[in-house]
Amino acid sequence: MLQQRIEYRYNSADVGLLGSLKAYKKLIKTSADAKAFMKWLTEIRKLAPSSKKRYLAILQTLRRDLFGDIKVRAGQKPKAKPFTKVEVTQILNHLKEDKHYSHYHDFILLLFNTGTRTSEAIGLLWRDVDLVKRELHIYETLGRYKGQTNVRERRTTKNTKYRVVPVNNAVYKMLIRRPKGKVEDLVFNSPTGLCIDDHNVSQRCWKITLKTLGIPHRNLYQTRHTFASHCIDSGMTIQETAAITGHNIKVLYEHYLGSVKKPTLPEL
Known part of the structure; x- marks a missing residue:
């Protein structure tokens, strides 16, 4: 099985x-x-x-x-903190000017501003981008093939659900200026024209950028955590955020609620 x-x-x-x-x-x-x-x-x-x-x-x-009757107790580890708006700005500004890794600026900008899974952003095709309605149609990923980072296969999203992700002004402007390929072409690719290797990006571009800026390291996937956390902090409901990110609502309650903005306690 x-x-x-x-x-x-x-x-x-x-x-x-x-x-x-x-x-x-x-x-x-x-x-x-x-x-x-x-x-x-x-x-x-x-x-x-x-x-x-x-x-x-x-x-x-x-x-x-x-x-079914067996239970395992595992102590909770501290949750990774989402990036602040200041940190996001620092990262994107640095990447824009970086002579080695500026190629990945747009890819990481999309991750921060849409909360898409890394494999969803890697597999995004131009046919899935609607610049008139300003939205992305997410229903496929370009996931690793049997754990290999350099070999990919197209498949459905993690929960197999189709969702529509609205884009903000930053993402819209980025997509407008990017060279447009055929409808079946990837929106983002490596400098050599292949699909992006997220392990390579994480270990080089991402790791070096955070170290250079003096920002505590968190993995590249924390861009998704950051987006969801800031959505909730901005006043969006759990349900609205889940519809955009594709998260399970219970997961959002347990892991994202209050991760950016802490409650203010009364003085008694």
């Missing part, structure tokens, strides 16, 4: 779990066997609670009859 999941949509957690099951070399037929396997993950594989919890979620999806 895991192998089928991996063939359908590659996931590193599925691959890791499959490796552990093979290394365990025992059949899991009962709930007691399932508990023994989870104990083995801790004592022999030395798996961190967070990884163990992730594996358990997969196992409960596949075999709830065996793993």
Whole structure:
């Protein structure tokens, strides 16, 4: 069942779990066997609670009859802080003038201002851009093929849902000035004309830019966190934000509400 999941949509957690099951070399037929396997993950594989919890979620999806009653406690780590508006401005201004990485300015501007997933922005085609209505149509990604950063395959979005993302003035002006290709051409590509390798961008362009500016490092995916957080802080509802970003509403409540603007407590 895991192998089928991996063939359908590659996931590193599925691959890791499959490796552990093979290394365990025992059949899991009962709930007691399932508990023994989870104990083995801790004592022999030395798996961190967070990884163990992730594996358990997969196992409960596949075999709830065996793993449904098992629970794993994993302490919460501090949440990564969204970038402030000042930091976003610093990053984009620096990229615009950077002699090595200015090519990626527009790509990162879109990430900050639309909250699209990295793979969605990488796979964006000109046919999905409506400059008259000022909106993007998101229903596909250009995701990694079996974990390889330089090989991509086109597939549906993470939750398989189609959504319309409105664009603000900054994104509209950027798209207007970009050279237009054919409708099936990518909006963004690498300096050599290939699809963008987000691992390469993260390890070079992004990492070096933050270090140069003295901004605490957060991964490139935090552009999405930043957008969602600022949407909510600006007064948009959870539902409105979720419709644009494609987030699960529960996830927004748990991870984004209050991450930018802290509540002011009364003086008693």
